[in-house]
Amino acid sequence: MKREFLFSGFGGQGLLFSGKVLAYKGLIEDKNVSWLPSYGPEMRGGTASCGVIISDEPVGAPIVLHPDVLVAMNLPSLDRYEPAVKPGGLILVDSSLIGRKVERTDVSVLYVPATRLADENGTSTLANMVLVGRLLAELGEYNEETVDTALQKCVSARHQDLLELNRKMMEIGKNYEE
Amino acid sequence: MTEKVLMKGNEAIAEAAIRAGCRHYFGYPITPQTEIAAYMAKRMPKIGGTFLQAESEIAAINMVYGVSAAGKRVMTSSSSPGISLKGEGLSYLAGADLPAVIVNAQRGGPGLGGIQPSQSDYFQATRGGGHGDYHMIVLAPASVQEMAELTIRGFELADEYRMTAMILADGTTGQMMEPVSFDFEVKEPPAKPWATTGTKMARPHNIVNSLYLVPEELEQGNLDRYARYELIKEKEAKAEMYLTDDAEIVIAAFGIAARVSRNAVDEARANGIKAGLIRPITVWPFPDKAFKSVLPHTKAVLSVELSMGQMIEDVLLAVNGQAPVTLVNRVGGMIPSPEQVYQAIVEAAKKGGN
Incomplete structure (x- = not known):
């Protein structure tokens, strides 16, 4: 199986980091993975994105053009990438930052007020x-052990004090129901 | 087996260089390869090495010349416009038969161009880069694992043949993260009796120089060098063959273009088209034999590149009129999509190769 993820939003929202945690989790689970950040002029405009591919087979092109999963953390990202999501795919919307609904009817959508939840916690x-x-x-892939190892790999030595908080936030997400 | 870690291609190059025994790195920042310098800046002071941010690319390449003349493994890295600045130094290194590893994380050009990936320095890399008759060994990694492996191989080849080895990467392969394992042997550098290490009053002076005013001597240096190049062409050309055994449509692509092409080949196969991929791992020497080996069943060749068509000239030479060769490309920092390559395969298959 192969799944392509695209994380997109403002620079500073930690999109590259979340992609890295996902990729590391894949690596720990013996999958083939790739992680590719945007580093071009669009980043200078304030939008950051990264594509992650997790696959049983070797990864060919590391570029995510048509994601199975889009995580959108600002409106420009949703506007830009909503049409690119594969039919039958999944879109996660940070509904505390994006006012509109997803227009497509051939994808699943999760509205999570992530910024508000994180703020409250x-x-x-x-x-x-x-x-x-x-x-x-949602994907049935929340494996506490590999999630935990992935977090430990990704949170830098300098920020070890934030490890517990990262863990907590992921659990809040896991347990959130609309 | 050592643990696999997730690393950017640029970081993998830096770590591999350190594992290859490189303790001297000189560079000047430029996107998209700055992670190499950043990694070296962090690590070199801890392992007794030298990291130096030079005042310019030209200064950096001349520092490389100095360390190499003293017999030590040394590296510099840059991206396209910066490599042009290093051109003079590359020629001097060749003229003095000095080993070194040079990394080019290519970006779109010409001029300052852009900061997105490109392969449009292929001519510059495979034909030498500076003035005079010379070549560099040019290695073209297509994955983070290969960034590491080919960097180490680059040091070995550079020492063995006393010439520069270039890692011809690009913005994408430099920036992407993939699992990488550093679980491989590194050969000890060979003895370098020519190095300027001090005579200790026990031997004649060694002189490292690229100035030969007597034409007969200069000619002989060129002839010797080209005799070595023939040996390298014979021994060191390398390519990965993917589904080429019965391929009728053969793609030629290196680096990131090969990664994209692999998807297109898979899709073509799924749709009943006999497509395959030849991925040059060395682009100088070019793996001519890989192409000759598929010619009996090949109806068409597609050269997939992030340039206006540079490698295609080597493909044409290798194919030598035995099959039509067509360019499939994007430029300016754009990457051909798997769909674009797949459509080109479909077109070529429809024409039956003619």
């Missing part, structure tokens, strides 16, 4: 991890 800057928690739960 300590820090709004970890809304990304709320979304990753919700995403993994």
Whole structure:
């Protein structure tokens, strides 16, 4: 099986980091993975995105053009990438930051007020991890052990104090129900 | 087996260089390869090495010349416009028969161009890059694992043949993260009796130089070098063959273009088209034999590139009129999509190769 993910939003929302946690989890589970950030002019405009591919087979092109899963953390990202999602795919929307609904009817949609939930529980800057928690739960891929190892690999030595908070945010996401 | 870690291609190059025994790195920042310098800046001071941000690309390549002349493994890295600046130094390294590893994480050009990936420095890399008759060994990684492996191989080849090895990467392969394992042997560098290490009053002076004013001597240097190049062409050309055994439509692509092409080949196969991929791992020497081996069943060749058609000239030489060769490309920092390549395969299959 092969799944392509696209995380998109403003620079600073931790999209690259959430993609990395997902990719590391794949690596720990012996999957083939790739992670590709945007680094071009669009980043200078304030939008950051990264594509993650997790696959049983070797990954060919690491570029995600038609994601199975889109995680949108701002309106421009939803506007831009909603049409690109594969039919039957999944869109996660941070509904505390994006006012509109998804227009497509051939995809599943999860509205998660991630920024509000994160804010209420300590820090709004970890809304990304709320979304990753919700995403993994939805896919039936929330494996506590590999999630935990992936987090330990991704949270830098300098920020070890934030490890517990990251964990907590993912759990809030996992347990969130609309 | 050592644990696999998730790393950016650029970081994997830097780590591999350190594992290859490189303790001297000189560079000047430029997107999209700055992670190499950043990694070296962090690591080199901890392992007794030198990281130096030079005042310019030209200064950096001349520092490489100095360290190499002293017999040590040394590396510099840059991206397209910066490599042009290093051109003079590359020629001097060749003229003095000095080993070194040079990384080019290519971006779109010409001029300052852009910062997105490109393969439009293929001519520059495979034909030498600076003035005079010379070549570099040019290695073209297509994955983060290969960024590591080919960097180590680059140091070995550079020492063995006393010439520069270039890692011809691009913005995408440099920026992407993939699992990488550093579980491989590194050969000890060979003895370098020519190095300027001090005579200790026990031997004649070694002189490292690229100035030969007597034409007969300069000619002989060129002839010797080209004799070595023939040996390298014979021994070191490498390509990965993917589903080429019965392929009628053969794609030629290296680096990121090969990754995209692989998807297109898979799709073509799923739709009953006998497509395959030849991925040059060395682009100089070019793997001519890989192409010759598929010619008996090949009806058409597609050269997939992030350039206006540079590698296609080597493909044409290798195919030598035995099959039509068509360019499939995007430029300016754009990457051909798997769909674009797949459509080109379908077109070629329809024409039956003619």
